[in-house]
Amino acid sequence: MSPTTVPRLAGRAALALCLTAGALALAPPPAAQAAGETVNLWLTTTSDSGGRTVTRGLQQQSPLSFAATSPAATHTITVDENTRYQPFEGAGASITDTTAYLLRGGPVSAATRDDVMRKLFSPTDGIGLSYVRNPIGASDLSRPGNVSLDDTCCDLNDFGANGYDTNVELLTAQARQLNPALRVMVVPWSAPGWMKDNGRMDQMGWLKWEYYATYAQYFVKTIQAYAARGVKVDYLSVQNEPNCCQAGNPTAMDYPGMSWNSSGLVELTKNFVYPAFRAAGITTKVLVHDWNYGDYGTIGSGLLADSAVRTDPLFGGIAWHGYWGDPAVGSQVRGQYPAVPQFSTEHSGGTWITNQHNEDMADIVNYARNWSRSVVKWSLAVNQFMGPHNGGCGTCTGLITVQEGGARAGQVDYTIEYYTTGHLTKFVRPGAVRIDSTANGTVQNVAYRNPDGSKALLAHNGGTSAQSVKVVWGG
Known part of the structure; x- marks a missing residue:
């Protein structure tokens, strides 16, 4: 040329x-x-x-x-x-509770929402986003308040009764209709508080041993709830960012999270989640780690070292976040475990980033060159005040900004992250190969x-x- x-x-x-x-x-x-x-x-x-x-x-x-x-x-x-490398499975962002609130029942009209969703997910009329990673219950980018999908102790008889994730599920169903190739992933920030030794979703806390089996059923019911909306969940991670964020972090303890070590995650995954999925006829694959490249040594390495976790037919691969560490860790993992699929599942845009355009494009290139099959931003949408948020990140940005209140209430702006992500999703389809x-x-x-x-x-x-x-x- x-x-x-x-x-x-x-x-x-x-x-x-x-x-x-x-x-x-x-x-x-x-x-x-x-x-x-x-x-x-x-x-x-x-x-x-x-x-x-x-x-x-x-x-x-x-x-x-x-x-x-x-x-x-x-x-x-x-x-x-x-010369070919890994397949491409998709790229996109998370339909958080914040996103669902802003686009359904919040400041935008139904007509605006439908137009925005087309511009986000349609492969012909938009940028064709092809991967969403949705929190199960509250996260840091939720409306204030730590809510699970069943806050009533001590069984799951009230699962879904509070309707907390209904709008997340409905938006996901709309996205899947717009792009049938959409990959869907779900992940909790915390178990319901009554399952934890501290009795609450925030301030970390460990899952009580007597609720390991119940928590696996919590995942089963989540996947079945999506299925009832006509949405197959392709991937699940049992924990977002294990042990984040401990004391000393400026956002420590003020949003949902859980304490884990590798042995506990191994136990939950292979002895409870896998059997529960098989018993329910669920084929959703389980991703492990779901945390930074830099945290691989303390969390992910122990999970991949367990052959019963790694070789089970329900194992889906390892998930990475880009906040700390070198993506070259992905190539190191590829060298040790060449059969393990790798995914990039979270890296937020935000005001702390020196140059958002450069950051986004470098991530797209470097994640792919280190074997990742996906690129997933954090919240799909925030308002002009970078919220609503539930503790945690009050400086995160999204692919779109929804104006809430003020002279431009109900209008939607498309950020640089919409365009950088679109450079990938508009032209590279799921099933492509690098x-x-x-x-x-x-x-x-x-x-x-x-x-x-x-x-x-x-x-x-x-x-x-x-x-x-x-x-x-x-x-």
């Missing part, structure tokens, strides 16, 4: 290059047969130092064409679809081949000057 410039207009630029399948869908082309093939391009740019002011959001550019020869360029990215592309520190990039044979290359210039790039494919 002739050189193209990945620009920077006082900000950052992300570029999606897509080669349609055409006659090339059946097999990789012979050398030099790429000449003349059309490449479609979409561009996102930001104009501020924080990478949040969108000047061009997934704006389609004039198409380019491959040529047999081209002038020199500063950077050459060679794409080789014959293919080889030349790593480049200046123009970070990752490439995929979709099931229909079309190719997508995501390239990002996070620097302060324009970069010329030549893409080589098929000779």
Whole structure:
């Protein structure tokens, strides 16, 4: 392909290059047969130092064409679809209680909600989000108050009676209707307080031994509740961020969480959750760890070391968060356990991030290059005050901002995170496979081949000057 410039207009630029399948869908082309093939391009740019002011959001550019020869360029990215890595399962965000409140029964109209959901989840009318990771009960991005799906001791006879997750389930059902390829994951921040030794959902606390079996049934009933809405739950993690957040953390103890060690998680997973799922005919896969790359040594390593956890047919893989540690840990885990699927399941945008545009694109590239099959942001939506929140993060941002109160009440803004996530989800479909592309520190990039044979290359210039790039494919 002739050189193209990945620009920077006082900000950052992300570029999606897509080669349609055409006659090339059946097999990789012979050398030099790429000449003349059309490449479609979409561009996102930001104009501020924080990478949040969108000047061009997934704006389609004039198409380019491959040529047999081209002038020199500063950077050459060679794409080789014959070298393939992990499959892509999806990307998206979490339908939190905050999201459900804002979009259902909160400040927006039903017509606005339906339009927003199309722009989020439709593969044709929107960016085609393809993965949601939903809390079970309250989290930090919930309306204030720690509520489970059954707050009545000491059985599950009142499960779901409070209707707490109803709007989360309804939004998920709508998302699945808009995108049938949507992957759905659920995860608790805490068991109901009456199951814990401290008697409450916040301030950590351990699951009482006598409630291990009951807690496994709590998961069964959660999955069955989604099924009643017509939604299959693909993945479940038994705990979000085990042991987060202990004393000394500025947000410690003020939102739902649980104390765990690896041995307890192993016991719950293999001796209670797996058998409960089998007995109920549930095929939902269980992901382990669901915490930072940097916490692998204290939590995840012990879970993967247990062969009964790792080799069970209900085992789904390991889930990562991106707040601490190096994604290269994923490659280390791949080297030790090559059969274990890996997923990135949470990394929030927020005001603490120096440049959101750069952060998002670096995450998309680095997670994929270290074997992750997904990229999942934190809350899909927050209001203009970055809430409502239930302790925890009061500075987290979402893919959309819903105006609650004020002159613009009921209006919805699309953030840079909508566009950066869309660079992946609009062009890379579940079932795609990552293919080889030349790593480049200046123009970070990752490439995929979709099931229909079309190719997508995501390239990002996070620097302060324009970069010329030549893409080589098929000779």
